[in-house]
Amino acid sequence: MKEEKSLKYERVKGIPHVREPGNSVRRNTGEWRVFKPAIDHKKCIKCKTCWLVCPESAIDWKEKPVIDYQLCKGCLVCLNECPVKAIYKTNDKHEK
Numbered sequence: 001m002k003e004e005k006s007l008k009y010e011r012v013k014g015i016p017h018v019r020e021p022g023n024s025v026r027r028n029t030g031e032w033r034v035f036k037p038a039i040d041h042k043k044c045i046k047c048k049t050c051w052l053v054c055p056e057s058a059i060d061w062k063e064k065p066v067i068d069y070q071l072c073k074g075c076l077v078c079l080n081e082c083p084v085k086a087i088y089k090t091n092d093k094h095e096k
Helices: 049-053 077-081
Strands: 035-039 059-061 065-067 087-091
Touching: 035 065, 049 059, 049 077, 077 087
Parallel strands: none
Antiparallel strands: 035 087, 059 065
């Protein structure tokens, strides 16, 4: 991953990071959710904490965080770790 090389905490002992997506890439685990995270991009400070802590690598980083709802299980770890509370939960209606 190109983005990873520019991170200030790369190779720092004790900082966990999922380098490869979990098994949700092989399954549509997004259907398991009751709640899903949503991002208020006006509040986002682009710290990449959400991207770092997502256990399924469901958050991709372009110029801002983008959630892949096919991979997101709705664990809301990103919501709990966001330092500025730019992530909030919504009911997932699984609309196609």
